[in-house]
Amino acid sequence: MDNSRTSRKIARNIGWSVLSKVAVFSLKFISVPILARLLTPAEFGVVATGMIVVFFLLLIGGAGLSAGLIRAEREDPETQDTVFWTNLTVACALGLLLYFNAAFVARLLGAPEAEWLLRIFAFLFPIYLGADVASSLLSRRMAFARDAFWSVVSEIVGAIAAIAAALAGLGVWALIFQQFASAVVRWAGLMFATRYVPRLRFSFPKLRALFGYSSRIAGADFANFISFQSPLIVITRLLGLTDAGAFTVANRFSDLPNQIVLSGLMGVLFPAFSTMSNQPERRSRALLQSTQMTSILLAPMLFGYWAVAEPAMNVVFGPQWTYAWPVLGLLAVAKGIMTPCGSFIPFLKATGHAGVLWWFALARAIVVVIGTWIGAKLDGLVGVCLALCIVNIFIMIGYAAVVFSVARIHPRAGIHSVALPLGSAVLMAVLVRLLLDYARPIIPSDPVLLLVGAGTGTVVYSLLMLATQREALSSLLALRR
Template sequence: MSTTINLKTVTNSVGWSVLSKTSIFGLKFVTVPILARLLSPEEFGTVAVAQTVVMFLAMIGSAGLAASLVLEREEDEETLHSVFWVNLALALAMSACIYIWAVPFARWLGAEDAAYLLRVMALLVPLQLSGDVAYSLLARRMAFRKDAAWSVISESLGAVVAVALALAGFGVWALVAQLFVAAIVRLGGLFHATAYRPKFMLSLARVGALTRYSLGIMGSEFFNFITFQSPLVVVSRYLGLADAGAYSAANRFSSIPNQVLLAGLMGVLFPAFSHMGDDTRRRTDALMLSTQVSTVALAPMMFGLWAVAEPGMYLIFGPQWAHAWPVLGLLAVSKGIMSPCSTYIPFLKGAGRSDVLWWVAMLRAGLVYGLVSYGAVTGGLFTAMVWLCVANGITLIFYSWAVFRTSNVPFLSGFYTTTRPMVASLIMAVAVRWLLDRMKDDLPGGLWWNAASQVMVGIAAGAVLYGLLLFLMERGLLRKLLELVRQRKMRAA
């Protein structure tokens, strides 16, 4: 591979990727609450259910062949164009299936009224899959600065259009327009950034050589999609569109920290791990360090969100959503539990172990679907979210075991090292929650101001306490990071 991978390359790429996700976070921090105030839970739920089918097929179609291009040693023109045309043909077939069977799909999801949206949103599949080859080229070249720029531009334009249409009274079409505008702008940006132009060259032999790895990735993404989307389907089918809307709004907001850090890391670490070739020791060291760093950054955000979920839900979404604060809190906890797993998928993909990815994803999907369904049937939305936390706790254990076994890391020592920051985050969150419960009546009056004061006090107290715990529990990691920074400065000098 022509791109040289070192600490500077990776940190710069992560920086650009996280910057783009942070910018998108800012947009969603503003637009999601605005849209939640302008639209009803039923409208949110209808679009969320329709989007589930489209996201599922787009994820399956884009996961395998495009990902396999990152592992290729050379950018072979015939292979690139062949993958593009196969992806496009697959996308058009999927789009046709959605259009033809929109009513059965919507009925199966428990939202037959969403069938008309499915037919419209079917066009999103070819729009998304058509840019996969171009994105793979950016990833191979570690050109995440260009990807970051176009991600921000596309999401910004989509958000502006959505808010404008919602204010004009277009209802669910505001959310639909947001998806289409973002997809179209991003597609054009990817082609511009890579200068990739499809040519009609098709070699089924070249595509066939990529299928063994790509089928494993597609299988894992299939089950990952079930994992991430099955709670919404379960809530929609058993509890109705209103609860589905509450879940969707809370899930969107609680997913923002993941989208900022996790998505940024995964996009960069996959090509970074793949560039390490057969250097298993270097890849293992990078796995442990990146896992510790991501957990240190992600876990306090998620557990901290649980600590301020009650005032935060009222402050951000308004009084009509205030009842759903336990859902927001438990969703944040469920994501916080999975913090150490943020680097496992790119590690296994970069190491070429799509087989391990496949079976781990399959077990996780079955666990999440089964336990969330049990909770929804026996106790409603709150109970379903509790069981989601249980499912993620079990997943953390066997996912860590599978990855450490693949990388020849002793399970107990590896598990202790990677989950230790999560313990500090949990201690911090419980302390903040205890503090707010005793201070909230003494904070400024008025429901909005009281909620805002609780959130600000919680953030300040949590930052101080977590910083202290981090210094006490992670001094070895902090020394390692300082040494890496010092080495980078010496090389630059």
């Protein structure tokens, strides 16, 4: 397959993946504010705490085996069945372990109120891990249109179930129904989309062949999980479930741009980079271009969140959540700092540098835990978010240095792909924030302020991009065509 056909295929699949994320974003943009108005911060906090345990054990249960299936040279039905039955067996074991030790785990998290919830969530494991093989097959085949369809359908069903339950006055059960409904629909949809039917066969040699690479990927995923979820655990233990709920709502809202662009892009880049195993120079160029494009698209959204955080929190979530607007703004800044890193993890996975990924992820996890703990002690919830911003600056610089070195990209080219988009986004956000501070006494309406900020930010950033990134914008338009 020639370069132009490959580029078109990658662009088409990125388009499908991003389209599904846009649809999911739209659903979350509607459902999360509705649920936030019907439920309390403490109810959000207890469910978020329970889901941390679920996602943590899922990382252990999957052991990175699905990544091994994606990266394999060819599809092997016996290996697929081996991974399926391994995942299912481990999922059942982890579910039983959590069910009978829920009280201990809840106390360990500093949320004894979550014991009953953990027992219910124990039944999620077979559903989640049962879909891993089907999901990896779609990724390997670059069949992101079908994956996108079932992702959207599962989110729709989950959102409808949650809102209906909340309106019926079922409280925290609304969020529980959402998790189960989405998981069941996604599992059934992916199995149907791949036509995958597991057979009763198992091969220990093939499991061992996958385990070397997969175990390092699982280790890196585990360390990244600690980085992403440890702030919530720190908040729960030191500040309580109400602050944990406020953090969860702000984190979900600030993460929507990442869910639209970044998660869709990362899902496509891993198999795409894997197909370029015999073309290292071309893969390095693709890394540089994807890093630049990710920064151009994501940075203005996230730093823009910081600029309009105060009116946005009041308009979207209501007066009971207005106090948390600094949390929303700082979390968006922390994520904005990391936007250049969206293509780094897929690149390291695809190039077989799982060991580098593991050690860097471990160092990141340690720094994040220590930093957020200190931040919570010094300045509560805002201190945690400030600590994340400071830590992420050093993480982004370190990640860029490691990945550009592995890819043999000249430091000047790497800095150029990162510095200009980030700098333009920061400048835009500062100008919008100054404008809104000046306009607030004149325009007391938060919805109007939000529209003014969004419109001004779009115009300012577009002008900055035309002045500094014409070549990159031309490439983006050409790829779109």
